[in-house]
Amino acid sequence: MQNDKIVVGLDIGTTKICVIVGRKNEYGKLDVLGMGKSVSDGVVKGKVINIEKTILAIKKAVQEAEDVSGIDIKVVNVGIAGHHIRSSIHRGSITRDDGEDEITVEDVDRLANDIGRMVMPAGTQIIHKMPQVYTVDYDDGIKDPVGMTGVRLEADFHVITADVNSINNIEKCVKRAGLDIENMILEPLASSLSVLSEDEKEAGVCLVDIGGGTTDIAIFHENIIRHTGVIPFGGNIITSDIKEGCMVMQQQAELLKTKFGRAISTEASENEIVSIPGLRNRAPKEISVKNLAHIVEARMEEIIDLVHAEIIASGYEGKLAGGIVITGGGSQLHSVRQLVEYLTGMDARIGYPNEHLGKSKIEQVKSPMFATSVGLVLVGYRSLDERENRYLQAKAMNQNVFVNQKQKAGKKGGDFFSKIINKTKSLLIDDFDENDDF
Incomplete structure (x- = not known):
């Protein structure tokens, strides 16, 4: 169940390292189960410059969060920031075999995967590729192309890259602290989930x-x-x-x-x-x-x-x-x-990250200082792009329909073969009985 899922956010900041353990309640709000903080001595301007100090700080914050929440932390959503972050707009396109068929979620995924394989400057790596607007044949300005028909599907992607060494250093610190990374998220995007409303994003903010x-x-x-x-x-x-x-x-x-x-x-x-x-x-x-x-x-x-x-x-x-x-x-x-x-x-x-928080005994988590940490937990429940959530739901529904159809087909097939076997058994028994009469 989604509400039973426990998510952990790890914010490796310049002044502090913060760990927040959260779980969604029945009202869809985030209940903070535990929180841990430590002084960040090994990070300068978002970049890890001292591996050992950062590992010790992560372990200290994790231990404190475990003690408060009673949860054994193994997997975390990690934030990344720093002046090495770059963003740019790139256009991608694919050609579909049959323009009469509807555009599917798989077509959209194929377009995004093509962008992910694009050649980037040496020493950089893509951490996010988020679609802006789509173009289907000659129709542009489309937010969601799924269900439309067309041969050529194009989109402008907001591509965010980070320094490979910075990514590797964060991964090294987290893994050597005994943790696995579920997602690595640009920190301002995580903060946006916790402090911005949908109306503000729509109006422009x-x-x-x-x-x-x-x-x-x-x-x-x-x-x-x-x-x-x-x-x-x-x-x-x-x-x-x-x-x-x-x-x-x-x-x-x-x-x-x-x-x-x-x-x-x-x-x-x-x-x-x-x-x-x-x-x-x-x-x-x-x-x-x-x-x-x-x-x-x-x-x-x-x-x-x-x-x-x-x-x-x-x-x-x-x-x-x-x-x-x-x-x-x-x-x-x-x-x-x-x-x-x-x-x-x-x-x-x-x-303030109050809008998405439920009742919590940890009052300081409501401070703007922890907006990124709360957002990193929310990433575990929500995508940075709402369209992706809809696509994932559509995929899950399609898979469930396919499984159900397969099970029904298997059941029907099983009934058919059972009837043949039973019919064969009855014929064999009849033949045996006839032989006994002679």
């Missing part, structure tokens, strides 16, 4: 996931993924700016950012001062909240300007009625929504 090492972008329009991008800046670079600008330790800079940081400097008071402990035998250091806000605002403006440039480059500026949805740890920065609206001129909101 840009998801901005501000993580520790990178800011990931995914643009949807007419319920189809149209553009993805990765900006090599995230929350960690703001922390580094504060560390250098205020001359404090890394941990102190992180606390200053999360507790007192503001994305709009005019909201900070001129007279507000934060005192932090000094180094050994040194007086406490006083930090102006106004100066802190200037540092945060400058870097956030840079990140948002790059996000806006991605939206313009995608060609969908002015088409996103759903505006911008900000999620990830960086979305929790004070006044970030207002700054996004001011710089882009688009409506914005903070994306």
Whole structure:
């Protein structure tokens, strides 16, 4: 049963490694059974740079999730991100033997498989190939061609590639931690499942996931993924700016950012001062909240300007009625929504994964910081493309019909042969009885 299926998401991020164990309840919501976190020391900007540290962090997070949930974790859905991610549009086509027959799910799969065999730049590998729109003979702009008739089937595919070494390093870490990978998913696509509504995807929306090492972008329009991008800046670079600008330790800079940081400097008071402990035998250091806000605002403006440039480059500026949805740890920065609206001129909101969550004792999972982790669990129940779900259901129905027909045919055939055998037996008995009379 689908509701009995337990799915595990593993988010290997730059600042944290998170494991979430979930199961769908009777209302179709996700019940979080367990959660585990650990500090991510071996990952920088989404790429694994220290295998051993990453393995230890994965094991620690998995153990914590197992202790809370009581589930023995063996298979996970893993997220992948980083500046090495590339996206492009490629067109594929197939020619069908008989244009009078209806286009089937198998035809659509054959077209997708052909795209999967295309030659990519050296050192890269396809992780997603998602159809945009189809063309059947001379009719274009078709979202779902199954059931139509035609000889030539074409489609534009949104192809997402990743660095082979990055993929191999993630696989190596997960396997050496004693786990198997069920799916490897681009992280902003996973986040989109947890924080975006179907209406927003239909109207047009840009998801901005501000993580520790990178800011990931995914643009949807007419319920189809149209553009993805990765900006090599995230929350960690703001922390580094504060560390250098205020001359404090890394941990102190992180606390200053999360507790007192503001994305709009005019909201900070001129007279507000934060005192932090000094180094050994040194007086406490006083930090102006106004100066802190200037540092945060400058870097956030840079990140948002790059996000806006991605939206313009995608060609969908002015088409996103759903505006911008900000999620990830960086979305929790004070006044970030207002700054996004001011710089882009688009409506914005903070994306929480609450809509898909059932009742849970683990309240922190409702934070935007865990949107990707929740999305990775949802991937185990849903496809990134809703059309694929329909195709899989259609395949299952066809297989069930075929099995039932085969069983019926076998039963009928068995009855036929049974009648022949019984008839033969009766003739033999009759012959034997006749011989006894002589």
